Amino acid sequence: MQFATLELRSSTHFAHLAVEASGLALRYVEGEAKSSKDIMMAAVRQSGGSLQYATTDFKRDPEVVFAAVRHSGSAICHAAEEFRRDRLFVLAAVGQNGLALQHVVKELQADRVVVLAAVRQNPAALQYAAPELQRDFEVVIAAAWIDFSTMWYACS
Numbered sequence: 001m002q003f004a005t006l007e008l009r010s011s012t013h014f015a016h017l018a019v020e021a022s023g024l025a026l027r028y029v030e031g032e033a034k035s036s037k038d039i040m041m042a043a044v045r046q047s048g049g050s051l052q053y054a055t056t057d058f059k060r061d062p063e064v065v066f067a068a069v070r071h072s073g074s075a076i077c078h079a080a081e082e083f084r085r086d087r088l089f090v091l092a093a094v095g096q097n098g099l100a101l102q103h104v105v106k107e108l109q110a111d112r113v114v115v116l117a118a119v120r121q122n123p124a125a126l127q128y129a130a131p132e133l134q135r136d137f138e139v140v141i142a143a144a145w146i147d148f149s150t151m152w153y154a155c156s
Contacts, residue, residue, distance in 0.1 A: 001075060002027075002083065003010060004028070004110060006030060006031075008032070008059075009028050009029055009030040009031075010029075010030045010031035010032060010033055010034060011038055011140050012032065012033045012038075012039065013038070015029045015033035015034075015039050015040065016033075016036075016039050016120025017047060018040055018110075019042045019043035019050065020042050020046060021042060021046075022046065022047065023042070023043040023045070023046035023048075023049070023050035023051050024043075024047050024048025024049065024050050024053070025043070025049075026039070026043040026050040026053040026054070027053040029053075031067050035053060035055060035057075037058070037061075037064070038120070040058050040064055041052055041060075041063070041067060041152070044064055044067045044068035044071060045067055045071060046071075047069035047071065048067075048068040048069060048070070048073075048074075048075035049068075049074070049075055049078075049080040049137065050064065050067040050068070051075045051079060052075075052078040054078070058079040058082075059079055059080045060082070062083075062089075064076035065079045065080070065083050065089060066089065066092060067090060067106070069083075069092050069093040069096060069100070070096060072096065072097065073092070073093035073094060073095070073096035073097030073098075073099075073100035073121075074093070074097050074099065074100050074103065075093070076089065076090065076093040076100050076103050076104065077100070077103035081105075082131050084103060084104050084105055084108075085104070085105040085108065085156070086098040086108065086109065087108060087111065087114065087149070089114075090104045090114055091110050091113070091114060091117055093113060094117050094121060095121055096121070097119075097121065097122065098117075098118035098119060098120070098121035098122030098123070098124070098125035099122055099125055099128070101105055101114070101115065101118040101125045101126060101128040102117070102125075106130070107135075109128060110127055110129075110130035110132065110133060111137075112133060112136065113140065115129040115130075115133045115139055116142055119139060119142050119143040120142055123142075123143035123144070125126060125143075126139070126140070126143045
């Protein structure tokens with residue numbers, strides 16, 4: 001896709017085939033094809049990280065963002081800020097990749113339910129929790145239950 005002509009990169013048919021093979025090909029999509037929701041959805045379903053190449057409108061589209069974070073929780077860092085402060089979207093993101101906790105607003109890094117979901121998915125997410133939750137017994141036990149080495153974050 002990178003070396004395709006502008007005409008091909010603007011073709012919705014060609015773009016759709018390309019993003020189905022590799023969602024990150026969205027980076028090279030041009031013109032009308034770039035504003036196609038079908039192409040965008042195909043890209044984020046194949047690779048949530050392709051959200052970084054989406055237009056601003058798609059980064060604000062709940063359906064697109066949800067599909068992206070379900071595939072790759074860390075894609076939330078490319079979403080519009082309203083999704084990084086939305087508890088349901090954040091729970092979907094940290095449920096897929098606990099380390100997505102680093103990309104959400106401070107209020108949700110201090111939300112016990114969000115942090116528990118994150119550390120249960122990846123105990124290393126404890127390092128991105130608010131300091132008071134890094135010392136919370138239930139949160140620390142949830143993380144340590146999976147990986148005892150995460151106790152370091154609780155002790156620092």
